[in-house]
Amino acid sequence: MTADDVKKELKKIANSKKAKLLGKYFKTGEGEYAQGDKFLGITVPMQRKIAEKYREIDLKEIEKLLKSEIHEHRFTGLQILVLKYKKSSEKIKKEIVKFYFKNKKAINNWDLVDTSAPYIFSHWLIDKDRKIIYKLAKSKNLWDRRIAIISTYLFIKNNDFKDTLAIAKIFLNDKHDLIHKASGWMLREVGKKSPKILEKFLDENAKIMPRTTLRYAIEKFPENKRKKYLGRK
Numbered sequence: 179m180t181a182d183d184v185k186k187e188l189k190k191i192a193n194s195k196k197a198k199l200l201g202k203y204f205k206t207g208e209g210e211y212a213q214g215d216k217f218l219g220i221t222v223p224m225q226r227k228i229a230e231k232y233r234e235i236d237l238k239e240i241e242k243l244l245k246s247e248i249h250e251h252r253f254t255g256l257q258i259l260v261l262k263y264k265k266s267s268e269k270i271k272k273e274i275v276k277f278y279f280k281n282k283k284a285i286n287n288w289d290l291v292d293t294s295a296p297y298i299f300s301h302w303l304i305d306k307d308r309k310i311i312y313k314l315a316k317s318k319n320l321w322d323r324r325i326a327i328i329s330t331y332l333f334i335k336n337n338d339f340k341d342t343l344a345i346a347k348i349f350l351n352d353k354h355d356l357i358h359k360a361s362g363w364m365l366r367e368v369g370k371k372s373p374k375i376l377e378k379f380l381d382e383n384a385k386i387m388p389r390t391t392l393r394y395a396i397e398k399f400p401e402n403k404r405k406k407y408l409g410r411k
Contacts, residue, residue: 179235181242181255187228188250193219204249204287211320211356212287218250222289225250229257233265237277244284252284256294263298275302279310282325288356291324299325300332308341315345320354327360334367342368343379350387362394369398384410 196219206215235258243255263274278298285291315326330342346361369376384392384407396404
């Protein structure tokens with residue numbers, strides 16, 4: 179099984195009408211964050227089904243998918259990588275993480291980040307030094323920064339909030355909407371685990387944080403509490 183086999187299967191189910199819609203949805207126009215990205219118009223469940231079928235292809239073949247200009251090739255390649263990571267030994271997982279980091283230029287849209295970073299990078303770092311996510315958080319590259327905050331997802335699930343809060347604080351002055359949304363999402367996840375910790379963060383930062391971040395963070399709050407924090411802006 180090869181990357182070409184995966185591409186052929188994806189081509190068979192391509193949908194030009196959906197491709198146009200996805201191009202608009204993922205902001206592929208001139209000057210937009212995904213300028214030039216190309217779509218086949220394939221649903222996520224179908225891509226995951228194909229990824230499952232080709233989960234045994236090696237990293238060299240996955241790399242060919244990640245180097246493609248077609249969004250679905252990269253998405254499916256990353257899904258194969260996630261599946262491979264889940265079933266691998268610690269030694270192979272380390273190789274996969276190195277591969278992921280080496281090829282992170284291919285992880286250049288929010289869906290590619292959000293469906294891979296929590297299940298590879300976040301999992302790997304759970305019991306390791308996390309300096310790398312702070313380096314990514316300070317990168318000029320939008321997707322590096324999104325990987326940084328999304329990679330704290332599994333930490334939150336394990337009641338470890340320190341890195342999420344620290345990176346969200348770094349992003350208080352970030353200019354990009356996709357970072358505001360990602361920060362707000364992770365803060366909301368913190369709030370699900372510990373409302374008190376989230377409220378403490380908001381009490382300290384609500385006045386200066388991006389409004390989108392704040393809205394996402396307080397989404398699950400009661401109406402009166404949402405109004406309280408929105409009123410501080």
